[in-house]
Structure formats: C-alpha cells, structure tokens
Amino acid sequence: xxxxxxxxxxxxxxxxxxxxxxxxxxxxxxxxxxxxxxxxxxxxxxxxxxxxxxxxxxxxxxxxxxxxxxxxxxxxxxxxxxxxxxxxxxxxxxxxxxxxxxxxxxxxxxxxxxxxxxxxxxxxxxxxxxxxxxxxxxxxxxxxxxxxxxxxxxxxxxxxxxxx
Amino acid sequence: xxxxxxxxxxxxxxxxxxxxxxxxxxxxxxxxxxxxxxxxxxxxxxxxxxxxxxxxxxxxxxxxxxxxxxxxxxxxxxxxxxxxxxxxxxxxxxxxxxxxxxxxxxxxxxxxxxxxxxxxxxxxxxxxxxxxxxxxxxxxxxxxxxxxxxxxxxxxxxxxxxxxxxxxxxxxxxxxxxxxxxxxxxxxxxxxxxxxxxxxxxxxxxxxxxxxxxxxxxxxxxxxxxxxxxxxxxxxxxxxxxxxxxxxxxxxxxxxxxxxxxxxxxxxxxxxxxxxxxxxxxxxxxxxxxxxxxxxxxxxxxxxxxxxxxxxxxxxxxxxxxxxxxxxxxxxxxxxxxxxxxxxxxxxxxxxxxxxxxxxxxxx
Numbered sequence: 038x039x040x041x042x043x044x045x046x047x048x049x050x051x052x053x054x055x056x057x058x059x060x061x062x063x064x065x066x067x068x069x070x071x072x073x074x075x076x077x078x079x080x081x082x083x084x085x086x087x088x089x090x091x092x093x094x095x096x097x098x099x100x101x102x103x104x105x106x107x108x109x110x111x112x113x114x115x116x117x118x119x120x121x122x123x124x125x126x127x128x129x130x131x132x133x134x135x136x137x138x139x140x141x142x143x144x145x146x147x148x149x150x151x152x153x154x155x156x157x158x159x160x161x162x163x164x165x166x167x168x169x170x171x172x173x174x175x176x177x178x179x180x181x182x183x184x185x186x187x188x189x190x191x192x193x194x195x196x197x198x199x200x201x
Numbered sequence: 202x203x204x205x206x207x208x209x210x211x212x213x214x215x216x217x218x219x220x221x222x223x224x225x226x227x228x229x230x231x232x233x234x235x236x237x238x239x240x241x242x243x244x245x246x247x248x249x250x251x252x253x254x255x256x257x258x259x260x261x262x263x264x265x266x267x268x269x270x271x272x273x274x275x276x277x278x279x280x281x282x283x284x285x286x287x288x289x290x291x292x293x294x295x296x297x298x299x300x301x302x303x304x305x306x307x308x309x310x311x312x313x314x315x316x317x318x319x320x321x322x323x324x325x326x327x328x329x330x331x332x333x334x335x336x337x338x339x340x341x342x343x344x345x346x347x348x349x350x351x352x353x354x355x356x357x358x359x360x361x362x363x364x365x366x367x368x369x370x371x372x373x374x375x376x377x378x379x380x381x382x383x384x385x386x387x388x389x390x391x392x393x394x395x396x397x398x399x400x401x402x403x404x405x406x407x408x409x410x411x412x413x414x415x416x417x418x419x420x421x422x423x424x425x426x427x428x429x430x431x432x433x434x435x436x437x438x439x440x441x442x443x444x445x446x447x448x449x450x451x452x453x454x455x456x457x458x459x460x461x462x463x464x465x466x467x468x469x470x471x472x473x474x475x476x477x478x479x480x481x482x483x484x485x486x487x488x489x490x491x492x493x494x495x496x497x498x499x500x501x502x503x504x505x506x507x508x509x510x511x512x513x514x515x516x517x518x519x520x521x522x523x524x525x526x527x528x529x530x531x532x533x534x535x536x537x538x539x540x541x542x543x544x545x546x547x548x549x550x551x552x553x554x555x556x557x558x559x560x561x562x563x564x565x
Contacts, residue, residue, distance in 0.1 A: 046326075052348065053442050063409070064410070070367060
C-alpha cells in the first residue's frame with residue numbers, strides 16, 4: 038500500500054492525544070470565556086438597541102402628547118379670545134345703548150326744561166304785556182275821561198244798553 | 202463598514218506576511234539544490250528522481266530538516282513487547298546505520314523503523330494493515346513536532362485573545378482580538394448556527410478547535426522551511442483522527458430520530474431493513490471518510506504541485522527554468538493560501554452539517 042495513504046500508528050496516536058489536549062485547553066481557557074464575552078456583548082448591544090427603540094417610542098409618544106396639548110391649548114386660546122371678543126362687543130353694545138338712552142333722557146330733560154323755561158318766559162311776557170296794555174289802557178282812558186261830559190255820555194250809553 | 206475595513210486591512214497584513222513567506226520560498230531553493238548536490242556527490246551516478254524527493258518531502262520523517270544538510274534528529278519512541286525504548290534518530294544516520302537498543306536492533310528503511318532479526322531478516326513495525334506486537338513506532342516525528350508547534354501557536358493566540366476579552370470586557374475588540382473575532386463569529390454565524398440550529402453552543406468548542414487547527418496547520422504546511430516544512434494536514438493519519446472525532450461526535454449526539462431513521466425506517470418494507478442498515482452504515486462511515494480524503498488529498502496535491510514545479514529546475518538541470526518555476530510556485534502558493542482556508546472551512550462546515558442532521562428534531 039502506498040505510504041501516502043497508510044496512516045502511521047504513531048502519528049495517529051500523537052494526533053489524537055495532542056488534539057484532545059488542545060481541544061480541552063482551548064475549550065476551557067479560550068472558547069468558554071470568548072464565547073461568553075461575545076454573547077454578553079451581543080446581549081448588551083441588543084439590550085441597548087431595544088432601550089433606544091423604547092426611548093424613541095417614548096419620545097414620539099411625548100411629542101404626540103405635546104402636540105395634542107399644544108392643539109388643545111390653541112383651541113382653548115381661540116375659545117377664550119372668541120369669548121373675550123363677544124364680551125367686548127357686548128360691553129361696547131351695552132355702553133352704546135346706555136349712552137344712547139342717557140343721551141335721550143338728557144335731551145328729554147333739556148326739552149322739558151326748555152319748555153318750562155319757555156312757558157315761564159311766555160307767562161312773564163304775557164304778564165308784562167298785560168301790565169303794559171293795562172297801563173296803556175289806563176293812560177288812554179285817563180286821557181279820554183279827563184272831560185266830565187264824555188264820562189257822563191258814556192255812562193248814559195252804557196246805561197242805555199243795560200236793560201232791566 | 203468601519204469594522205469591515207479594519208478586517209480588510211488585517212487580512213491584507215496577513216497576506217503581506219504570507220507574501221514574505223512566499224518570497225522566502227525562492228530562497229529555500231538553493232538549500233533544496235544543495236541537498237541534491239550532496240546526494241549527487243554520494244552516488245555520482247544517481248539520477249534525480251522527482252517522485253522520490255517529492256514523496257520524501259510529503260511523508261513523515263524521523264528528522265527535522267532545517268537547512269542545507271543540517272537536520273535536527275528527533276526522538277524515536279518505540280513501544281515493544283519488552284518495554285518502551287527511546288533514543289535519538291541520529292543513531293540511524295539517515296538510514297545508513299542500524300541501532301541496537303536495549304531490546305532489539307533497529308533499522309530505518311524508507312524512514313520507517315524495522316526490527317533486524319537473525320540472518321538480517323527485517324520485521325516491519327506495526328501498521329494499520331499488519332500489527333506487529335513486537336514493535337509499534339510512537340516516535341516524535343517531524344509531523345508531531347510541527348503539530349506541537351502549531352498547538353503552542355494556537356494556545357498563545359487564543360489565550361491572549363481570551364485574556365483580551367477579560368481585560369476589555371464589554372469594549373470593542375482591539376489588535377489580535379479584532380482579527381480573530383470575525384473568524385470566531387464566522388464559525389458561529391455561518392457554520393454552526395445555520396447547520397446545527399439553536400443547540401449550536403454545545404458544539405462551538407469542537408468546531409472552533411477543528412477550524413483553527415486545520416487552518417493554522419494548512420498555513421504552516423505552506424512554509425517551506427522551519428517552523429514549516431511538514432505536511433501535517435496532508436497526512437492521512439491526521440485527517441483520519443479528525444474525521445474519526447467527527448464520526449464519534451456525530452453518532453454520540455444522534456438523537457432518537459436519527460437512530461430511528463437508521464434502524465426502523467418509516468415507509469420501508471421490513472424485508473428491506475437489513476439492506477437498509479448496511480446502506481446506512483456505509484453512509485455513517487463514508488461521510489467522515491470523505492472528510493478524511495478531501496482534506497488529505499487537497500493539501501497533499503498542493504504540496505506535490507509546488508514540489509513538482511521546483512523539481513523541474515533539477516529535472517532540466519537548468520537555472521533558466523527557475524524564474525518560470527518560481528512564478529508558477531508563487532501562483533500555486535497563493536492558491537494554496539485560499540485552499541488552506543477553504544479546506545478548514547469545508548471540514549468544519551461538513552462536521553457542523555453532520556451534527557445538525559444527527560440532532561435535528563423531526564416534526565411529523
């Protein structure tokens with residue numbers, strides 16, 4: 038048999054022994070710690086990634102919440118502004134109304150006052166006119182009745198008119 | 202993106218280192234030729250036999266070739282029926298001398314230890330074909346030394362990476378750690394998880410060890426001189442052990458569905474069952490067998506091609522052919538870099554796949 042394909046017993050023996058020794062040494066002092074470290078690091082990385090993912094989700098949740106809050110606040114602000122505008126309009130309208138009424142009342146009062154003043158003035162004027170006409174009439178009558186004869190004639194006329 | 206660019210730069214650095222090795226391949230040629238000259242000097246008429254040289258480089262050896270004619274003798278460990286015998290391979294003088302130990306006289310023939318008996322009869326040491334109770338060769342050969350160096354290298358790399366994980370807990374990888382981590386993640390995410398499923402963690406140590414062991418040894422095998430020079434993953438004994446480990450792991454972990462499918466297949470008439478069992482048994486064996494052959498053949502083929510290309514220079518006895526040879530060798534070595542990673546990947550992938558099919562949960 039060709040020596041190339043004939044395993045030597047000595048080499049088989051030493052290979053078996055050496056390989057097994059190598060295997061146990063490496064398994065105990067190299068593969069175990071190395072694989073352990075690799076697994077641990079992978080777990081750590083996975084953990085970190087999932088944590089990052091969770092943080093991202095939390096972040097987006099917070100952002101969403103913020104947005105909702107902002108939207109709500111905006112709506113509330115709009116509502117408050119609308120309310121305020123309404124109140125303002127109301128106040129302005131009320132004030133206008135009140136002013137209007139007050140004005141009308143003032144005008145009315147003024148009119149009444151004017152009317153009264155006018156009436157007083159008229160009465161005064163009338164009195165003056167009456168007094169003046171009486172004075173004139175007295176002066177006329179005095180002038181006319183300076184003559185006795187005329188007085189008598191008038192009495193006579195008047196008497197004539199009086200029918201008993 | 203940043204990470205991948207770091208990875209790219211790291212791979213680039215690795216490629217550069219490999220390129221340096223490849224350049225050195227060219228420098229190793231003089232050594233190779235010197236060796237040949239030495240042989241020529243010894244037997245003046247001896248013709249250059251590429252197949253001999255190539256086989257010698259691919260096969261295992263009792264000495265570790267360093268450079269030129271210098272080689273490091275390795276310990277010969279023999280398990281005999283009378284006891285253990287340990288001596289230096291220097292006593293064999295590269296097969297030119299016999300050595301008489303405590304129990305027997307030994308002779309090196311084709312780099313294999315034999316017992317020399319009376320009347321110069323020779324008895325081979327045990328092999329998987331023929332067991333010799335007198336002699337089993339457990340020598341620390343070139344491949345064993347190379348394997349131990351690669352194991353030391355692996356231990357240094359991964360212990361330092363492991364301590365980096367402890368020191369820099371929870372931090373990004375740095376330095377060697379950042380080069381190794383993608384490879385580990387590759388084995389985990391592209392090999393183990395898709396093929397095994399959620400129980401992959403249990404098999405990660407085996408898959409990682411197999412992957413890095415094969416890859417590192419493939420790469421070291423590409424280095425043509427010390428600390429390389431051996432052909433470990435291209436040796437069938439090594440791939441045999443690795444695939445037998447796969448075989449054992451797969452079948453020890455097979456769940457009841459796996460065994461039920463083998464022994465009491467649904468929708469199969471009872472009279473076919475014996476035939477079915479034979480086929481399933483062949484299937485169980487052939488899958489790791491294919492693993493063994495695939496790795497062995499791929500790596501050995503690469504080495505043979507590289508060595509053949511270098512041998513061309515000596516076959517033609519011309520330096521003129523050297524640039525062509527070297528160009529092709531560089532090309533092959535770059536290809537072998539890919540093959541080194543690819544074969545490690547395929548071996549690990551198929552191991553994961555077999556484990557996956559053995560532990561798969563069926564839902565009928």
